[in-house]
Amino acid sequence: MNSGVVGAVRRGARSVAWYLKGMLGEDAYEKYAAHHAARAADPSCAAHEVMTEKEFWRDQTDRQDRNPQSRCC
Amino acid sequence: MGATSNRSTGSTGDSLVLKQIPRDLAVAVDPAETEAHDRKWTPLKIAIWAGISLLGGLSWVMLAVVRGETVNAIWFVFAAICTYLIGYRFYSNYIEKHLLKPDDRRATPAEYKADGKDFAATDRRVLFGHHFAAIAGAGPLVGPVLAAQMGYLPGTIWIIVGVVLAGAVQDYLVLYFSMRRGGRSLGQMARDELGVVGGTAALIATLVIMIIIVAILALVVVNALAESPWGVFSVGMTIPIALFMGCYLRFFRPGKITEISIIGFVLLIAAIIGGGMIADTEWGSTFFLLDKVTIAWGIIIYGFIAAILPVWLLLAPRDYLSTFMKIGTIGMLAVAIIIIRPEISAPAVSEFASSGTGPVVSGTLFPFLFVTIACGALSGFHALIASGTTPKLIEKERQTRFIGYGGMLMESFVAIMALVAALSIDRGLYFAMNSSPALTGGTIEGAVAFVNGLGMTGINITPDLLAQTAKDVGEESIVSRTGGAPTLAVGLAHIMQQLIGGTAMMSFWYHFAIMFEALFILTAVDAGTRVARFMLQDSLGNFFPKFKNTSWRPGAWSATAIMVAAWGAVLLMGVTDPLGGINTLFPLFGIANQLLAAIALAVCMAIVAKRGLFRYLWVVALPLAFAAVVTISASFLKIFSTVPAVGYFAQNRAFSGALEAGETSFGTATSVLAMEAVVRNTMVQGVLSIVFVTLAIIVIFTAIQATWKAYRTNANSSSEDPAVQSQIFAPAGLLVTPPEKKLQAEWDALPAEKKYTRAGH
Known part of the structure; x- marks a missing residue:
């Protein structure tokens, strides 16, 4: 009974953290890495350079520099 | 891939299929099954x-018919939520079924253009939050506050009915059409659908x-920070806090966004508390006390x-900080309104709705209510967001309804809460x-005399209330703190x-709210300047090729x-305006936003017709039609009205006439210099109104032309990207329907290595 409650709370906290990370875009590198992992597994795709985590985050803000998006009023 | 595909039921004979052999799982629930469940x-x-x-x-009924002495805020919440639910369930479903006909067998740009960066399929619930955070800003918080002078009912009806029939429809359509075109921007779509003239007019209009x-x-x-040392300090502190966060992410712990956002949030709260202490000191209250200019x-x-x-x-x-604050504060306000359920004593419709002489924004209910409340009911700016990042992140076509239509309903709810908050304070x-x-x-004396002299029933404000409220919120004065x-x-x-x-915390909450709004606005100012700069460089590049290179x-x-000078000039004009600034300029904001909505809807109409x-x-x-009638008639009133408080040129004539007659003060302008400023400002505002309305009429006219041509030639063409077979599945809405649940379970049972989809190149 008690462990059920603890489990539910833990699951709830995990999904809040998951949501917050998604909203703020913290999972961007994970998505990028997963995308490349899938491509690496596919023989029809040519090999690509994969950025390291640090390079990826730098590249991300640099891309925003080149391609600004407006925020709404 | 090389596998043969299995044409299963529900495919309509084109090349798209429901099932894909390597996994032998459907990528969409059979439309017939969805329909049956529906x-x-x-x-x-x-x-x-x-x-x-x-x-x-x-x-x-409680809001519109019963209209007791006071109305409980909970009725606003229920009226809004129930209407949204009905609008979402039935009207957006109707649009989906008959007008847009999304097809989940078709891959979205996030799938067929996937690059793991700009194009990346995102969970629909996360994307909903993302999209909402991008569309909701200060607009839905400010407009309803100003419109509250007309009473609570007109604003409430417009926000709720307007969003269901106009605002959410626009967002949904633009998002969907952009998604079907690989995430193309509104400007590009305008050019594709309306030709060079319409497209160019749309582009210039967007820029202006x-x-x-x-x-x-x-x-x-x-207006919020002037004469407020506390506000200046705490909002000013957001700059070093953001710089610190930026360096932390760049050099110290890249990608730890949640962590640094929490640190930033704590620092922000510290800045608000610190601002109160600094404003109490002698030096702080003089050093941070700045005037508007x-x-x-x-x-x-x-x-x-x-x-x-x-x-x-x-x-x-x-941006991270602003997203964090936005979701937190809006959630907090919703909870507080539901628990506290404030009583609202404002009239349902005030005398200013028909007389048009209200001191907050001048003009009668029609058309000025509909331009004062733009965001929250119908906001053209959203078309730029809905044709920006969001369409590149959508996982499945049918999710556009939840994200586009649903996201806008959420913003409308924010506007309703802002209206309730503004109405819950004393009317005087x-x-x-x-x-x-x-x-x-x-x-204080002037304000008491003016407000009590307005002759509104049941309003009798005392100097004590004004002084006490100012003290409670930690400000020098709260008289004439315009801007919403x-x-x-x-x-x-x-x-x-x-x-x-309790009251001891009031000053904290006040400055928390100011900080929250300033944060959005400063981000919008920064981002808007950047986008405008790119647009300008792109246009200048046609004449001076070097400008095309944005890293030059x-x-x-x-x-x-150039862009900063342009908005800076309008800002300074508003700040120094002897007539008060916000009340003359705000209609221009609403008109501009609604004209953009008219442009976006015109583009959508041409697409639907084709x-x-x-x-x-x-x-x-x-x-x-509604947006066009409202904005064009509001613009015409602003241009042609002979009432000086409404018409820019009427005001201009009145003041230049007085100057010619050699008078040294006129109306609220007390010097020749101020009178000259009025003449200048009204001329600029009038010319801007003419530019807006002309551009919008050109765009709407070209759209009608395109629509008529499509009708005459019985067109059945499309500027969409070619269809690509989808290979992934995800549910469409917030709640998973039973048929979706069944299919999802099959996908979940798939071994992990088979779940990855073949990505685009």
Whole structure:
């Protein structure tokens, strides 16, 4: 009974953290890495350079520099 | 892939299939099954929808018919939520079924263009939050506050009915059409659908509208921070906090966004508390006490620097902070309104709705209510977001309804809460705060005399109330704090202190709300300047090719300077305007935003017509006609009205006439210099109105032409990207339907290595 409650709370906290990370875009590198992992597994795709985590985050803000998006009023 | 595909039921004969052999799992629920589930009315479903309808109906009766001495805020909440639910369930479903016909067998740009960066399939719930955070800003918080002068009912009806039939429809359509075109922007779609003339007019209009919107948002911040040492300090502190966060993410712990956002949030709260202590000190209260002109210059200089700094240093971290604050504060306000349920004593419809002489914004209910409340009911700016990042992140076509239509309903709810917060404060206090200093003289005595002299029934404000409220919120004075933000902050503080902290906490909540709005607005100013700069460089590039290269420093800096100068000039004009600024400029903001909506809807109408769907054209034509009538008539009144308070040129004539007659003071302008300023300002505002309305008429006209041509030639063409087979599955809405649940379980049972899809190149 008690462990059920603890489990539910833990699951709830995990999904809040998951949501917050998604909203703020913290999972961007994970998505990028997963995308490349899938491509690496596919023989029809040519090999690509994969950025390291640090390079990826730098590249991300640099891309925003080149391609600004407006925020709404 | 090389596998043969299995044509299963539900495929309509084109090359797209429901099932894909390597996994042998459907990528979409069979449309027939979805339809059957949709049409099956179980007793429980009937009971739920009957309950929603009854509660919604009862709430509207309480608001519109019963209209007791006071109305409880909970009826606003119920009326809004029930109407949204019905609009979402039935109207957006109708649009989906007949007009847009999304096909989940078709891959979205996030799938067929996947690059793991700009194009990446995102969970629909996360993307909903993302999209909502991008569309909701200060607009839905400010407009309803100003419109509250007409009473609570007109604003409430427009926000709720307007969003269901116009605002959410626009967002949904633009998002969907952009998604079907690989995430193309509104400007590009306008060019594709309306040709060179319509497309160019749309582009220029967008640029001018952006300048106006940035200027007026900046004006709201200036009005909130002027003569407020506390506000200046705490909002000013957001800059070093953001710089720190930016460096932390760049050099110390890249990618730890949640962590640094929490640190930033704590620092932000510390800055608010610290601001209170500093404003109490002798030096703090003199050093940070700035007048409007100084703050306006500060924002102009800030805007320029922020727009040329790299994104990682200032814009990105402040964006995280702003998202964090936005979701938190809006959630908190919703909870507080539901728990506290404030009583609202404002009239349903005030005398200003018909007389048009209200001190907050001049003009009668039609058309000025509909331009004062733009965001929250119908906001053209959203078309830029819905054709920007969001369409590149959508996982499945049918999710556009939840994200586009649903996201806008959420923003509308924010507008309703802002309206409730503004209405929950004392009515006299509301007018004392929102009447321009030209009317109140900026003093407590002047404000009391002016507000009590308005002759409104049941309003009798005392000097004590004004002094006490100012003391409670930690400000020198709250008389003539126009612009909407301070009023909303007082309303929010008034509601929140009943939940947490009592009057002792009121000053904290007030400054928390000011900070929250300033944060959005400064981000919008920075981002807007950047986008405008790129648009300008792109246009200049047609004449001077060098400007096309956006990383060419001299070009980037000079284009930024031009854009900042443009909105800076409008901002300074508003700040120094002897007539009060916000009340003359705010209609221009609403008109600009609604004209952009008319442009976006015009583009959508042309697309629908070219698809040959004339039977359902009214879904787009109805909001387009409304937006066009409202904005064009508002513009015409602003241009041609002979009432000086309404017409820019009438005001211009009145003042230049007085100057010619050799008078040294006229109306609220007390010197020749001030009178000359009025003449100048009204001329600029009048010319801007003419430019807007001309551009919008060109765009609407070309759209009607395109629609007529499509009708005549029985067109059935499409500018969509070619269809690509989808290979992934995800549910469409927030709640997973039983058929989706069944299919999802099959996908979940798949071994992990088989789940990855083959990505685009």
